[in-house]
Amino acid sequence: MSTIILITGANSGVGFSSTKVIASASSEYHIIMAGRSLEKVEAAKAEIEKTGIKGSISTIQFDVTDKSSIDAAVKQVESEFGHIDVLINNAGVTSRNPDLKAQIEETMAANVVGPALVSQGFQPLLFKSNRPYSIYVSSGLGSLERAIEHPIPNDQWTVYRMSKAALDMLMVQEYTALRGKGVKVFAMCPGLVRSNLRGKSATEVSAGGAAGDPDISGHTMLTIVQGERDADAGRIVHKDGTYNW
Template sequence: MSKQIALVTGANKGIGRAAAEQLAVMGMTVLIGSRDPRRGEEAAAALRAAGGDAHAITLDVTDRATVRAAAEQIEAHFGRLDILINNAGITGSGQVSPADATDQIPSTVDLDMVRAVFETNVFGVIAVTNAMLPLLRRSPAPRIVNVSSHAASLTLTSDPDGPFAALLPSAAYTPSKSALSALTVQYANELRKDGILVNAVAPGYVDTDSNNHTGFLTPAQAAAVLVRLATLDADGPTAGFFSEDGPLPW
């Protein structure tokens, strides 16, 4: 069997790029999904310079034409896909963490922002996953990892005395990640019989552009749990929600 093929969306920077780097070190062929072809190629070139097997794939999860073209390109060049990491996502508040985003307060939120966030964080995952499923079904050990957030946990965020009580209420980012959790379970239930393991992961508060680099984890530290879920053995979990410390409550 040839080396595994892994696609990471939003992989030209941040957690996605770190996950791609770690998968490449493991000897996989890594496909760098990126909206910007130039940035995608720069990231792929850097991985190749470090000894990895990496290729840029132009992929905007909100653009069905690029999603279809990406699937066709992967089929033409590789014939299958073993790992899909749905990492691409937006906060909806620019270079501000959702925890500090006053423009996401439910009673005053702009519906256009909510729609834009769901378009990427939820509908984009459906579009990419469905386009890649025929390729994943050709793999002997297909894995899907959806990158979520601790904020997706209804249990954690509804506790008035819990660690997330100080977060500002959010009608965009946080509900989009909760919806992604529900979506993860539904895909896992459908695909369980086919041996496709589907899980959601909360990487933690990471130093990335999405929070103006206020996070305390490095992208490499955060990516470790993505890679672990992407390389599960056949008896590994499915329909789960995990952080580096283990299972999280829904």
């Protein structure tokens, strides 16, 4: 029986790389690639399949900021698969709206409220798994300790950091609520990897050349899915260990 893994925001960045790495690891994995644009997730699926993966992939369209869209996706996944084994809340944004109120609302809607609603919607399907995992893609930028030790000299990332700190608390609350039900809950920090979250230009995507291969984050995700990081449940996991709060 396949391990069913749902990944939001799967058509680019960490979601794309996680799909590729996990699907390449074993024939037991079936990835449901989710995104707001079905055209984009279908194109991403085709690109990954060209690499000769061992597992299988399907796609689904829904918007994590739209509860009715999430509810429809839950029904579709239940109809097609009956359950899921791993839920990876990866979709997120970095709003550049010059209006602070709008920037906060846009960022929190996608990075905190959306994952909370996705988890709420899909938990009944996760509870049907014999080995359920719930994983939130967070960031070391959400660590309060690291914010003091490694300050960023401008406010470009302030709201994003706020959202990831809130997401980490969501993860902890879910961990404490569900550990008695056998669900292993994590936050995963991808590290500084190439991503369009920083912008669309080559310089922004690569962080001026400092960003690494996003497959690094995909391999970190794979270790969680394979159970290698079970001792770190309830923590912010990165490739070399865990972050403090």
